[in-house]
Amino acid sequence: MRKYVFGTGIIGAVTTGLEMLRQLRDGQPFTWRTALIWASWGITLALAIGAIVDVRREEVAEQAESSN
Template sequence: MRNYVFGTGIVSALTGGLALLRAMREDEPFTWRVALAWLSWGITLALAIGAIVDTRRARHGEFVAPDSPVSGKEPKLSRAARNIS
């Protein structure tokens, strides 16, 4: 579980979100640039969560979409999971 929670994608998304929250506290006006920053953060978080889900599926031998970064690495991830357990 800690491999998923402390993955670099999730950590970077959370630190980016914290930076955006700090910027909102400084009473700056909400402009289109801020809206794009929040949209970008949401996309980054969604991609990080998607990578975690795909990695988990690959380790358990389930179907992984062909456009996933872990597509084609399922046997390797499955063997690594068996060696850890």
């Protein structure tokens, strides 16, 4: 499980999210561009999690095939 959590997609999404939170705390105004950035971040995070799920399912399927 560790290899999935520390994948580059998840690390990138987490560091980007932390940077966006830091900007909000520094008093940056919340504009429509900021909303688009947050939406983009959410999509990126969803894709990274989806990739992890797909890889995991593929590994489980390969293990099931090899045991038969």
